[in-house]
Amino acid sequence: MKILKFGGTSVGSVESISKLLQIIEKEQKQSGNPVIVLSAMSGVTNLLSSMADKAAQGGTFSNELKELEERHFDVIKELLAVPRQNPVFTKLRILFNELEDLLQGVLILRELTPRTRDLVLSYGERCSTFMISKIAGQKSDEDVYVNAADVIKTDSSFGQARVNMELTELLIRDCYNSNKGKMLFVTGFIASNDEGRITTLGRGGSDYTAAIFGSALNAEEIEIWTDVNGMMTADPRMVKKAFSLPELSYTEAMELSFFGAKVIYPPTMIPAFMKKIPIVIRNTFEPEFPGSVIKHDCENSGLAIKGISSINDISIINIEGSGMVGKAGFSGRLFSLLAREQINVILITQSSSEHSITFAIHPSDAARAQHLIGQEFELELLAKKIEAPVFEQGLSVLAIVGENMKQTPGISGKLFHALGRNGINVRAIAQGSSEYNISVVISREDLNKGLNAVHDAFFVELNKTLHVFCLGTGNIGTTLFKQLLEHKDFLQKHNGIQIKVVGIGNTRKMFFDAEGIELENWQDTLQKEGEPADLSHFVERMKSMNLPNCIFADNTASLKPIEFYHEIFSSNISIVTCNKIGNSSSFGQYKLFRDTARLHGVDFFYETNVGAGLPIVKTLKDLMISGDRILSIEAILSGTISYIFNNYKGDITFHDIVKQAQEKGYTEPDPRDDLRGTDFMRKMLILARDAGYELEAADVEIKSMLPESCLNAETVDDFYKTLQAENSFFEDMKKQAENEKKVLRYIGKLENGKVKIGLQMVDDAHPFYALSGSDNIISFITDRYKERPMVVKGPGAGAEVTAAGVFADIVHVGANKF
Numbered sequence: 001m002k003i004l005k006f007g008g009t010s011v012g013s014v015e016s017i018s019k020l021l022q023i024i025e026k027e028q029k030q031s032g033n034p035v036i037v038l039s040a041m042s043g044v045t046n047l048l049s050s051m052a053d054k055a056a057q058g059g060t061f062s063n064e065l066k067e068l069e070e071r072h073f074d075v076i077k078e079l080l081a082v083p084r085q086n087p088v089f090t091k092l093r094i095l096f097n098e099l100e101d102l103l104q105g106v107l108i109l110r111e112l113t114p115r116t117r118d119l120v121l122s123y124g125e126r127c128s129t130f131m132i133s134k135i136a137g138q139k140s141d142e143d144v145y146v147n148a149a150d151v152i153k154t155d156s157s158f159g160q161a162r163v164n165m166e167l168t169e170l171l172i173r174d175c176y177n178s179n180k181g182k183m184l185f186v187t188g189f190i191a192s193n194d195e196g197r198i199t200t201l202g203r204g205g206s207d208y209t210a211a212i213f214g215s216a217l218n219a220e221e222i223e224i225w226t227d228v229n230g231m232m233t234a235d236p237r238m239v240k241k242a243f244s245l246p247e248l249s250y251t252e253a254m255e256l257s258f259f260g261a262k263v264i265y266p267p268t269m270i271p272a273f274m275k276k277i278p279i280v281i282r283n284t285f286e287p288e289f290p291g292s293v294i295k296h297d298c299e300n301s302g303l304a305i306k307g308i309s310s311i312n313d314i315s316i317i318n319i320e321g322s323g324m325v326g327k328a329g330f331s332g333r334l335f336s337l338l339a340r341e342q343i344n345v346i347l348i349t350q351s352s353s354e355h356s357i358t359f360a361i362h363p364s365d366a367a368r369a370q371h372l373i374g375q376e377f378e379l380e381l382l383a384k385k386i387e388a389p390v391f392e393q394g395l396s397v398l399a400i401v402g403e404n405m406k407q408t409p410g411i412s413g414k415l416f417h418a419l420g421r422n423g424i425n426v427r428a429i430a431q432g433s434s435e436y437n438i439s440v441v442i443s444r445e446d447l448n449k450g451l452n453a454v455h456d457a458f459f460v461e462l463n464k465t466l467h468v469f470c471l472g473t474g475n476i477g478t479t480l481f482k483q484l485l486e487h488k489d490f491l492q493k494h495n496g497i498q499i500k501v502v503g504i505g506n507t508r509k510m511f512f513d514a515e516g517i518e519l520e521n522w523q524d525t526l527q528k529e530g531e532p533a534d535l536s537h538f539v540e541r542m543k544s545m546n547l548p549n550c551i552f553a554d555n556t557a558s559l560k561p562i563e564f565y566h567e568i569f570s571s572n573i574s575i576v577t578c579n580k581i582g583n584s585s586s587f588g589q590y591k592l593f594r595d596t597a598r599l600h601g602v603d604f605f606y607e608t609n610v611g612a613g614l615p616i617v618k619t620l621k622d623l624m625i626s627g628d629r630i631l632s633i634e635a636i637l638s639g640t641i642s643y644i645f646n647n648y649k650g651d652i653t654f655h656d657i658v659k660q661a662q663e664k665g666y667t668e669p670d671p672r673d674d675l676r677g678t679d680f681m682r683k684m685l686i687l688a689r690d691a692g693y694e695l696e697a698a699d700v701e702i703k704s705m706l707p708e709s710c711l712n713a714e715t716v717d718d719f720y721k722t723l724q725a726e727n728s729f730f731e732d733m734k735k736q737a738e739n740e741k742k743v744l745r746y747i748g749k750l751e752n753g754k755v756k757i758g759l760q761m762v763d764d765a766h767p768f769y770a771l772s773g774s775d776n777i778i779s780f781i782t783d784r785y786k787e788r789p790m791v792v793k794g795p796g797a798g799a800e801v802t803a804a805g806v807f808a809d810i811v812h813v814g815a816n817k818f
Contacts, residue, residue: 639797
C-alpha cells in the first residue's frame, strides 16, 4: 500500500485535479487502493491567512471569501455530475458559513490568537479534500473523506504542533482497518489536541501528514506529488540548468530541505527515516517522469555534491568582545535565550579565539533578538566586556550538500573559487563535522549569480556558461559573432562551454538579454529593439545584470572604452580586447589594469593586441613564467607594412603597392596611419612591457620610412600625389637592396631594455627574408633559444584571424573560470 500526497498546485485547478484523478486511477489498477493526502488549493492558505489578518485589523474580507467559494464551486461544476452536486455544495456552504462566522468573531474582538488562526487555516484542507473525495467517488461509493484532526493528536503548540506519535498511529490504524477496501482521502496539514481543538503541523505540514500515515500503516512508499520533477540540483527558477536527482539519501534530502529546497518539508522525513520507507517526489504535470527517490540505501552517484540550496532572506547578528574569551556558558546563555523566545537560529559560526559569535536568523526576528540580547547581557555591555550586537540584513545563505563531500579534499576550495572569481564576498561560513553541508552567507543581490556560478563549477557534466558583453560591431565584432555561431556545437561538445552573448553595443545602439541574444539575426535585433548607445550606461547595465562568469569584449579601436576598464575589473568582470590603446598608453595605466585584474581574480587577455590571431603574447608570457630570460625580440608586427614590402619588387612603384594594399583593405582609410609606424610602436611597447620593461611611448625610437613631404600632405589624395613625386626615394632603396641581394623589411627590435623601429635590409640568412603576403613574424632570442631563435609566424592582419584571436581569449577565460 502507498501513500499519495498531492500539493496545492496539484489540486489548484480543474486541469490539475483531472490529472490527479488519472494518477489515482492508475495506482488503483496497479497496486490497489492508496491513501490520498491532500493540501488546500494553491494560494488558499495564504488567502485564509490574509483574511484573518484583515479581520483582526478591522478590515473587510468579503471579496476574498467570495473568491474562495467560487474557486471550489467552479471545480465542482466542471468535474462533478449534476445530480451529485447539491449535497457537495450544501456541505461546502456550511463550511464557508462557519468560516465567515469565525472571521466575524475575529473582526468584533480585533484579536487573532494562534489557536484561532489554526482553525481558520484548516478550512483550506477540509474544503479541498471533501470536494475531491466526492469527485473521485463518482465511480465508486467506496471513497471516504477523513478529517486528519480526528486521528492525528498533538500538543497545543498552535501553528507548529508536536505529534503524539504513539496515540496517533493507533488512531490511524483503527481508522484504516475500519474502512477496509475503501480509499481514504485525508486532509493534510491539520490535527487536533487532547481537547479536540484544531492544530496545524507547520509549513509544509501536508507532507508530514503523509509521512505520519505512511509510518502508522507501514506503507511500502510515500509519493509526494508536486509541480517539479523531483528534488533538483538547485532552484530551477534561479538556475536554468538545474536537473533532477534520481535518488538521494534521507540526510541529503534533509539538508537540502532545511536550507530552502521547497519540494519537501523537513519533518516529513523523520517518520519515514525511522522505518526506512522510501519517499518519491513526482510531478503531477509530468506523471511519466520517474522523479527522485529519497531512501536509506542510496547508491553512490559519483557527484561531488548532490545539490545547492539557499535561504533567500536572512539577517545576521554578530557579538564580539574580550569578555567572551574562555567564558564558560556564554553561548549557552545566548542560545537558551533565543530558544525560550522561539527565535529560530539558522546558522552559527564562531571564531577560534572565541572573541566573536555570528548567527543567522529570519529578518522578522532580528529586532526582537537585538532587544533580548541587550537585556540578557546588560551588565556585560555596560562593563564593555562585549560590544553592542551588530545587525546586518539583505543577506542570503547558499549551501552545498552531499554525502560525497565527506573526506573529499578540494570541495570547499572549489566553492570559494567559484564565488571569488565572480566577486561574491562571503560574510560567514559554517560547516558541520558530518561534512554533509557547507553553508556561506552572501549578499542577497549576489544569490542568483552565486547559485549559477557554483552550479557550473560542481556539475562538470553540464556545459559551463560564459556571459559575454561585446562592444563594437565592425569587421572584427561581426566576424566574431559569425564564428561564435558556427562553432557553438563544437564548443559545447569538445570544450563543455556555452558562450552567451548577453549584451551588444556600438556607437549608435545597444541591446541586452540575460538569456542570450540570437546571433543569427543580431543586426535586426540591435536595430529594432536596441536603445540609444551610452557607454557609461552599457557598463552600468552589465554590472547590474550581475551574471556569473562575465566577460567584457572590447572589439573597438577607441579610447573611450579604456576609461572604464578599471571599473569593469573592479566589478569582477574579465576583459578580452583587441584594442591596443589601453596597454600602450602610460605605463601607470598598464600596471593599474594588471594589478586590478589580479586583485579581483579576473582575467585580462589581449593576444590580438600584438599579432592578431598569432600566439605572440602567450608565447612571451610562457617563456617568462618558465624562468627563461629574454635577450632580444625582433619582429615585423604590421600586416599592412609586411604586405607592402613583401610585394614591393620588380617594376611596381611604391605608390602603386600602397594603393593596392588600401584597395585590399589592409590599410586604414589614411595609409599614413600605418606607414608612420604608430601602430607598430604600440605593439612593440606592449611586448617590451610584458617582457618586464617600464617603458613609455616616448622611449621607443622610430625611424620613419616616409619623406616629410608625404607625412605633411593635407589630404589622402595629396599624400598619393606626393608619394608619386617621391618615387625616386623608394626606387633607390629598392635597387640598393636588390643589388646587395637583400630585401626591405620594417623591423622592430627590443634589446637591452630599448626599442628601435626602422626600415632595414636583410639577407637570406635572416629569418625575416622569406616573409610573404601580410604575415607577421617575431623572433625570440632567450637563454634557452640562443643559437636558434624561437620564431612565430603567420597572418597578422584581417578580421578573420583577429576575431579568431578574440574568440580564443574568450575560451581561455572559460578554462580559467571552471
